[in-house]
Amino acid sequence: EVQLVESGGGLVQPGGSLRLSCAASGFSISDHYIDWVRQAPGKGLEWVGRSRNKANSYTTEYAASVKGRFTISRDDSKNSLYLQMNSLKTDDTAVYYCARAYCNNINCLGIDYWGQGTLVTVSS
């Protein structure tokens, strides 16, 4: 069974840092693109970034709102993905989801599995 489990959320002060983890089971993350998506309280979904698979050299893409502050990394030996968040702002307060992209050999066509999310609160 495919599962994604996020952890690492919590309360952090503006300007601080936090690292989220996404532990995968039931599949090998090295074969898949993985996204981070967030949702501020009472708001819609916002794409944060993507990590491509091993075949595509684990390259990454980011939303403009987080580029230069957030970094996605992987540890294939732990079958896990990470979101390092630096210089946090109050606007980064959200539930953060990791999600497995559904891709063929050429393009990504959607998302097939989501984690349950982890809440990040940025406040003084």
Added chain:
Amino acid sequence: DIQMTQSPSSLSASVGDRVTITCRASQGISNYLAWFQQKPGKAPKSLIYAASNLQSGVPSKFSGSGSGTDFTLTISSLQPEDFATYYCQQQNSYPLTFGGGTKVESK
């Protein structure tokens, strides 16, 4: 960036109704469009990929159509478990973008 506009932002419907939600892209995205369902306090659930293909396990009362800039999600006969918020997302180009959501409420 590609803007995704959903309409309506909310709708009221009754059990058994046919419901249609529209998603419009600010530029052509071929069929790189996905739909998601989200209930309060829960993670999103994937419904459709590539505009018209059901994810595994999704009931056939859901269907998607469209290509280019205009897309629709249809629920053929609304059931109590279908009251939720629905989002579209384009997968054509970065940054990936979501529509603002459509909340389906009970009339």
